[in-house]
Amino acid sequence: MTDTLSNDRSYVFHSWSAQATLAPLTIARAEGTRLWDEDGRELLDFSSQLINANIGYGNRAIVDAIKAQAELLTTVAPQHAIAVRGEAARKVVERAPDGFTKVFFTNGGADANENAIRMARQLTGRRKVISGYRSYHGNTGAAVVATGDWRRVPNEYATDHVHVFTPYLYRSEFHAATPEEECERALRHLRRTIEAEGPAGIAAIILETIPGTAGVLVPPDGYLPGVRALCDEFGIVMILDEVMAGFGRSGEWLALDAFGATPDLITFAKGVNSGYVPVGGVIMSERIEQHFEDKVFPGGLTYSGHPIAMASIVASLDALAAKGVIDNAKAVGEDVFRPRLDAIAAARPDVVGEVRGKGVFWAVELVADAVTREPASPATVGAVKNGLIERGVLPIVADNRIHMVPPCVITAEDAHAGLDVLAEVIGALPQA
DSSP: OOHHHEEEEEOOOTTOOOOOOOOOEEEEEETTTTEETOOOOEEEEEEEEETTTTOOOOOOHHHHHHHHHHHHHOOOOOOOOHHHHHHHHHHHHTTTTTTEEEEEEEEEEEHHHHHHHHHHHHHHSOOOOOOEOOOOOOOSSHHHHOSSSGGGGGGTOOSEEEOOOOOOOHHHHHHHOSSSHHHHHHHHHHHHHHHHHGGGEEEEEEEESSOOOOOOOOOOTHHHHHHHHHHHTTTOOOEEEOOOTTTTTTTTSSSSGGGOOOSSSSEEEEGGGSSOOOOOOEEEHHHHHTTTTOOOOOOOTTTOHHHHHHHHHHHHHHHHHHHTTTHHHHHHHIIIIHHHHHHHHHHHHEEEEEEETTTEEEEEEEEOOOOOOOOOOOOHHHHHHHHHHHTTTTEEEEEHHHHEEEOOOOOOHHHHHHHHHHHHHTTSOOOO
């Protein structure tokens, strides 16, 4: 471990961090839903790393597919046709709604969103892009400016981006008291923004189907169909970012399947192959891909459709289907996470403001005051995070929230075990 930490701190520059204060975990190996550090400590993974290890660790079918492809063809330029890329694209398209026909492969979610925005601008001849303040779309030029959270501010080099408030009833920007009011008022806010910015200049609206890093903000019924209607009315391309929410995370193949709205472009990454190899892409509706039949798309990537990444997608999608992983995520979410998290919130309403989620995609919002909803202090959030890790559960923390996002293959037994630890740690917090 000494060499691992020494080399890391001497030579590795970590993202989104002040380097001097870092003390990273030393992860040595992983299997299924568990990780081990270099001291041999076992951790039940309630983070899925960056909410991407949907199928868990060490899946033999995916590992074997990667090995087999490496023996056959390790790399190839994207202008050539190869069997595994076409097969991966076909399998991805089969999981999209009717009317989607092709896939443009990228190296990850950020450049998937980057290229979806580029496609919308090319199609419409317009420039402006609307996105949510409570969002994260990646750390490349347009994607990070489409992002709404603090990471956008020091990176605002791209132009023609506009932000709106999307639904978040617990902290409503619209003085709403019900989901219906929140939905109606958020859509009114979006309409007025479109009108004020000039509909003739707006190329796209890009939204995470379920905003993830912003707090697992499941949209109210009617919101995404309402966005679809506004896009149709004003000739705007609708992009749904499924990078985090897709391929099982929400208990659906794509999170959008539960909301009754079909976009024009769908971006994906993370869960499509559980991060075994870097990959992402844009699923294109027929209307958009047909636009480029006779027009050159001005974009490309050296590793677009990389054969090893493609093999990992094929094997992963087959494994997700064969093992019933999507159904498992939905069942564990409804049968274990929802009731257990509701019970934890009910037991400590002084520190748990709200729990929310779908499938294996949950956030526990911690507060310092139940009446004012003042967010919990960093010290309180840190105490919960450290308490979980000390007791063998690895979460993700964002602002005043603990995100409980295990691999989609987690068993009900392991889900209960992890939530037992959460209940113990939150129960031990001082009374507010």
